[in-house]
Amino acid sequence: MKTASAPTHPKDINQVILGDQPVSIAEFVAVARYGAKVSFSPGYCDRVNHSRSLIEKFLNENRIIYGVTTGFGSNVTEIISTEDAEVLQRNIVRSHAVSVGDPLEKEVVRAIQLMMLIHLGRGYSAVRLELLELIASLLNQGVTPFAPGDGSVGYLAPEAHMALVLIGEGRAWHKEELLPGREALERAGLTPVTLSCKEGLALTNGSSSVTAMAVLTLFNAIQATKTADIAGAMSFEALKGTIHAFDPRLHALKQHEEQAKTAQTLLRILKDSEIAETYKNYRVQDALSLRCIPQVHGASKRNLKDAAYTINNELNSVSDNPVIIPEEDGGIALMGGNFDGTYVGIQADIMCIAMGNLGKIAERRIDRLVNFHLSEMPSYLVRNPGLNNGYMIPQYTAVGLLGEIRILSHPASVENVPTSASQEDVVSFAYTASRKAYQISKKLSYILAIELMTAVQALDFHRPMKSSPVIEQVYNLIRAQVPTVEEDRFFYPDIVTIYQQIHEGDIVKVVEDMIGEME
Known part of the structure; x- marks a missing residue:
């Protein structure tokens, strides 16, 4: 019986380049389930770097921006000094990592990490490229954060558990062994980062886990x-x-x-x-x-x-x-509910x-x-x-x-x-x-x-x-x-x-x- 060829299965995809083209369902599953490698296009890197330059500019101008120079949630009325910007981002990750129960499946955690790369790489989130490169390295080298799956109303807590590993805290699997986060990074030859302004919020925000x-x-x-x-x-x-x-x-x-x-x-x-x-x-x-x-x-x-x-x-x-919207007059930060x-x-x-x-x-x-x-x-x-x-x-x-x-x-x-x-x-x-x-x-x-x-x-x-x-x-x-x-x-x-x-x-x-x- 002669037929047209069947569609490409995700397990036959070995490399996914994040850039200017939409990510397909097959490509997404290839990374999350079958371990396809992730890389960034030049356009992806340019967008991320430009967005980052804008938030640093806003910070120097002392603009009032939610989660950057204010507290989180109902603490939005609290103004945070630029000197405490890094502490604020570390604190959101630590304080939000409170989901409980059994850990999410490995492919689910990988899917959420990939979703972060896709969303944050659009060039509107003002995170540093080195942070996204570290997340990609976790995917490519098989470091899977431990993220309990119970008790989250929207996203927040499981994603915070994943973010802990990026700063050398929390726990993660490396080659099927559950280790302290810093040790798991070291086993893979990776170095934790210090979160800068906006980054802790970006890692615990959006529809990443929901969509993944x-x-x-x-x-x-x-x-x-x-x-x-x-x-x-x-x-x-x-x-x-x-x-x-x-x-x-x-x-x-x-x-x-x-x-x-x-x-x-x-x-x-x-x-x-x-x-x-x-x-x-x-x-x-x-x-x-x-x-x-x-x-x-x-x-x-x-x-x-x-x-x-x-x-x-x-x-x-x-x-x-x-x-963070780039505009001719220097850009603007818009607060809303896209998450x-x-x-x-x-x-x-x-x-x-x-x-x-x-x-x-x-x-x-x-x-x-x-x-x-x-x-x-x-x-x-x-x-x-x-x-x-x-x-x-x-x-x-x-x-x-x-x-x-x-x-x-x-x-x-x-x-x-x-x-x-x-x-x-x-x-x-x-x-x-x-x-x-x-x-x-x-x-x-x-x-x-x-x-x-x-x-x-x-x-x-x-x-x-x-x-x-x-x-x-x-x-x-x-x-x-x-x-x-x-x-x-x-x-x-x-x-x-x-x-x-x-x-x-x-x-x-x-x-x-x-x-x-x-x-």
């Missing part, structure tokens, strides 16, 4: 959505689905292009399936979890597209406060719902595969049920994961508790929204792994009839590491193996190599 987690979530969600189409097609085959439900004439009548394109994708995946052809008239119509795949998957895709638009905008925006994460927070909440719907329909397909009342196959997909439990309990796991997703799908962006003596009286809770969306993206992939695991087992009962050529390739990929179940065994490794095939894009790649890029 949202980008990782979006990438996971795209992988999962494509995988859901593949898993849905495999379950459809195994359950003797009536392929007429995917007829383009039907979907042309509904004014949602994602639905029609999903139906087209399913037909491409199922093309030349002996099983689908045999059972195309087996029923008048199937259960909703089969015939409504285009509608449900399409709706989730529509909302993920909307989220992608907003997240891409935020990824390449300036989210600092204050921002607010509401745009991303709302979309993160929507991504939770979109992914939850994919999990909901996938779990129902899993139940139909293992439920002998519905599947017309041996109970729990094992040849000797009773003595063997087969895939009885993995369906429980899918139900448990779906329950967790439902709880996490409660919107965080509508919550509000004022902080800083009500100077910050509207709090976005976007950090919480993005973090739970990131958690859901992984739980959804586990549900889809269970669906694929049960679907390939179900297809074994159709032999010698063949699946479509595309599904046969996916079947072979999974069966290369997860053999047919003849009797009960330890199923956890099987689930994790298929999860990794989803997470690393292996299953999607097999399909896109055959049919081109999926919707």
